[in-house]
Amino acid sequence: MKAAIQNAPGDPDVLHYEDAPDPSCARDGVLIKVEAISIEGGDLIHRASTPPPAPKHILGYAAAGEIIAVGADVEDRFIGQKVTSFDMSGSHAELRAVKATRTWIVPGGLAISAAAALPISFGAAFHSLFSRGGLVEGETVLIQSGAGGVGAAAIQLAHRHGATVIATVSGAERAARLATLGLTHPIDYRMVNVPEEIMRLTAGRGVDLVVDPVGSTLTDSLASLRLEGRLVFVGNAGRSSLELDLWPALQANQSLLGVFMGTQLEKPDIHKSIASMLEKAAAGTLEVLIDRTFSLADAAAAHAYAEENPVLGRVVLLP
Numbered sequence: 001m002k003a004a005i006q007n008a009p010g011d012p013d014v015l016h017y018e019d020a021p022d023p024s025c026a027r028d029g030v031l032i033k034v035e036a037i038s039i040e041g042g043d044l045i046h047r048a049s050t051p052p053p054a055p056k057h058i059l060g061y062a063a064a065g066e067i068i069a070v071g072a073d074v075e076d077r078f079i080g081q082k083v084t085s086f087d088m089s090g091s092h093a094e095l096r097a098v099k100a101t102r103t104w105i106v107p108g109g110l111a112i113s114a115a116a117a118l119p120i121s122f123g124a125a126f127h128s129l130f131s132r133g134g135l136v137e138g139e140t141v142l143i144q145s146g147a148g149g150v151g152a153a154a155i156q157l158a159h160r161h162g163a164t165v166i167a168t169v170s171g172a173e174r175a176a177r178l179a180t181l182g183l184t185h186p187i188d189y190r191m192v193n194v195p196e197e198i199m200r201l202t203a204g205r206g207v208d209l210v211v212d213p214v215g216s217t218l219t220d221s222l223a224s225l226r227l228e229g230r231l232v233f234v235g236n237a238g239r240s241s242l243e244l245d246l247w248p249a250l251q252a253n254q255s256l257l258g259v260f261m262g263t264q265l266e267k268p269d270i271h272k273s274i275a276s277m278l279e280k281a282a283a284g285t286l287e288v289l290i291d292r293t294f295s296l297a298d299a300a301a302a303h304a305y306a307e308e309n310p311v312l313g314r315v316v317l318l319p
Helices: 041-049 112-132 149-160 172-179 194-201 218-223 247-251 268-283 296-308
Strands: 002-006 015-019 029-039 062-070 082-086 095-099 103-105 140-143 164-168 185-187 207-212 225-233 255-258 290-295 314-318
Touching (some): 002 296, 015 296, 029 082, 029 112, 029 296, 041 296, 062 095, 062 112, 082 095, 082 112, 112 268, 112 290, 112 314, 140 149, 149 207, 164 194, 194 218, 207 218, 290 296, 296 314
Parallel strands (some): 140 207, 164 185, 207 225, 225 255
Antiparallel strands (some): 002 015, 029 095, 029 314, 062 082, 082 103
């Protein structure tokens, strides 16, 4: 098979499109002929900063396609079935072997690119808003990086739940697009002080909940919270050192909650919620934003594009 191979951490040009051994199907797994690969924020961070565990490493969390082999112990998947998948590596390739419990059936009518991009973005958004964040109808939520994959998903889910949705976003065009998904108040973080604007919008109270996938914005996120508010930290897309003064949060009785989806997606409640959101996306009641697609052969260019541009949603690779 062909794959985007990584032998060292670094800039996107460490990715090389070349031949790699076909993966084998484990007894508890499936083998997928990959049709779409979603470039996730964690893929960019790992490629840039994490030494590969072995030569000719294939990185990547998320991919969708058709099952071409099924392990002997798997009873609920079959050859020819379309699935989307999550694992900690192996997505940037023409073939992917993955545990069956880390796959979801792709409903009829859902584009395969959307299916690839949904589980991590929407799963992280759902877990952050509800399982960890405890969002209640009528509350106000701030979503940092509203145009990102997690952000765009969180806007939709929070709006559907009856929340007032505020999000940081750059540019009027992107803000207008996110308004169609349920964004109530866009904040252009390049133009204003975010906590000050939050206090203006909430009459000095602050928001009930913040979902922050950026990391470098954590100080602003805490400063935007009301007394006893909750902050869910779900990533470090800004690649910051994560140094944070927590004394103000302590004095305000605020809660800081972490979310790492790598250990969550197989949990029955999270797995079930993702299956439900795939159905909603197929029905058109949730929208998975795809900014641009690239060939898998151009994985290095796709990673560079995702890092250097204000992406709306996800960038997808097509083998």
